[in-house]
Amino acid sequence: MSAYNIPMGSVNQKPQTGIQVVRAVDSFLYDDKNQRYLDLCSGLWNNSFGYANELSQQLEADFKQVLQTGVPFLDIHSYGHPLYTAYAEKLLDFCNDGKYDFERVTYTNSGSESTELAVKYVKHLRGNRKLISFATGYHGTFFAGMNVSGLDEIVTEDYHSKATECTFLQVPKSEAEEAAIFEYVRQNHHDIGGFFLEPVIGSGGVYPFSPTFLNTLLELLRKYDIISVFDEVATGFYRTGSRFYYHNLDSNPDLLLLSKAINNGAIPFGAVVMSHKVSRYLQNSDVHVEHFSTQNGNLLGVQSALTTLEYILENEELLQTQVNTIEKTILDLFSDGRTKIHGKGAMYSIEINDLAKVIRIWNELRENGILVYYYSAGQEQSGLTLFPILLTTQRTMEKSMKFIRQKL
Template sequence: MTLFDNYPYYNLDVAKASNEYIIDKNGKKHLDLRSGLWNVSLGYRAELLTRIQKKMSMLLADGLFYLDIHSYHHGIYQEFAVSLLEFANCGHHAFHKVFYTSSGSEGTELALKLSHFNQQRKMILAFQEGYHGTFFGGMAVSGVDCDISKAYNNVNEHVVFFPAPRNQSMLDELLAFIDRNKETIAAFIFEPVIGSSGTIAVNDTYLNILMKHCDMNDILKIFDEVATGFFRTGARFYYHKLASPPDILILSKSINNGILPFGAVLIGEKVSGLLLNKHIDHFSTQNGNLLSIHAANETLNYMIEKEAEIKRNVAEMENCIKRVFDHYSMRYSGAGAMFSITINDVNITNRIVNELKEFGILVYYYYDYSNEGVNSGITLFPPLFLDANKLEAALHIICKKIKRYL
């Protein structure tokens, strides 16, 4: 992700965390508008952590910290799978099977393997601005840093990138390509809001048309909701805002509030049908890690309890962000509680990010390697419980600092 001998980006010596703050060894509080690395969506809340700590203590008291899910049963495997499916389906029947993974990157790897069973087709479509992880499969379909992945012997030889459609002409070009190549396209992998290139929100109408076109041509729809899932854009998952569900749903990050490495891939009946009597060559030692699943189960229960509050707060934050950014005439994009401000100068971006850190505000930067850094700026992923008034105060500081340079 960076030069081999680089220091950590912030080089901040962290001592503790509380609610929406990271606190360094000198006791200085930093407002975390990054939600960790987009995964501590609920913040560093003692209430949630106490629940998880209690559950883990019970497991450890029984000597249970690891089981090989390939060989043994445990009640939590089925319990969490059922709960996650009910939560993701939200009254519908989009998904009915769960694969456990250790990360979002592994989730992409698995999803691409599953797409291989779609009539042995090889071509994968992906958005040029998208990012899907650092395993070989993820690198292959990550357009944002495809130039870097060339060092790994053309891992994307069967991948075709298209820019995320911003107008009807771009959409028509993409649809025409699908029509010409429908017999060879196995899957299209999406981020409904592209995170790593500046929170690009693809028009819902375009997404619906594109997904319908995939269905008409038996092309699997893979939704990467590693960043957008679990209320980040207001809904439980972004696909709930659309006319139809994807065939494969990749989840990680907020699934257990970043407490332990964990993820899941959900599939529906269409993909299950393709897998009947097939051998799936995928396994990781830590898939089904008991502590990780229990952390996810407690986190999901907590989210369900607080769902109305989370949705209300995300809506308030979205309104606050748009209002303040419009006031300062910022160039921005995003949805819910994930927004970016365009700066398009890497040096200025780094300067602003570090000045904000010294002020006690932590933000994320983005840099599009595929566009020679022309597309760059800062990204905000505030914790979902963050008070909108506190967010607004920070936004004014951020915008004023940006205005000094632009």
């Protein structure tokens, strides 16, 4: 019996892959028998920029500098520190890109905590009005995350997490279905406080919303003063080919949730970025926001995010080229009319809709040194999900995609 529990499931469960990882380099993991595995999960979507590379070396050097000051941890509630301001300002510049209007940053420890805080902000802004999310959306397993995650609505029933009423809408797959969502908002806007969404559905099978749909939705939410919350925990920092998915839009959401690639998964870290409107309302109303963890603003966490952002800024052209190449490789090999794929940039799902077959293929790929993620939104919605590390070489991508195609 193991001395530690694995989160998300039975306390008796074992690691899903059965692999004992001892090291990693670039896009590959190595087990205790020195077997190499291509990581097409990016460490569950955290390690967008790879392992044991230039970024890793810079993180090590910058961590050493912080540790040498003797202050690896600081109570952000009681003290200031230059890192807090330096990273917040750089992140806001990165988010705004001279076009958008984000104004303040709150540090968290994860995407789940970012959702938790965002729900609290929405309740301060709009009271106890109901929330809207999507039926296959996923926003974490803290109580607020369970409240707005349609994908896990049934499995989380035991926790009675619906502190605020939440309506789960079906993901629209046609213009008529998109129009139905707009009409739902028009008819029910008096009762709606916030709209939570992933601009590209992730855990429920990768599905990107069109910029046209999101532009119209944001315009409608602004008209009715409904708080828009974009969960870009999975899509942020070039996963879809741009800094953030909302950079394809005419305007930004009111709240932006970040984590995962924000620091390449180095240590637990996340952020909630708030727009000018939200920031000014909370400042002017001077409300007390009851949310705090002593690890919020952990200096190593902030430093890891700053180091990663500086790396991204130095390599933006390379990252854009890499994501474009990855996307083209996937599309070229699977756009044959026989395989249904959907996604954007370096996040794609292969639709299979036979869970037993999905698990069989997943196992065969693992046995052959290829690690992918699989999704299941019910027996009739299942498939494989590809989240390759953004620096994966074209040759490696082509070879692995051809092998996956053979297994289908």
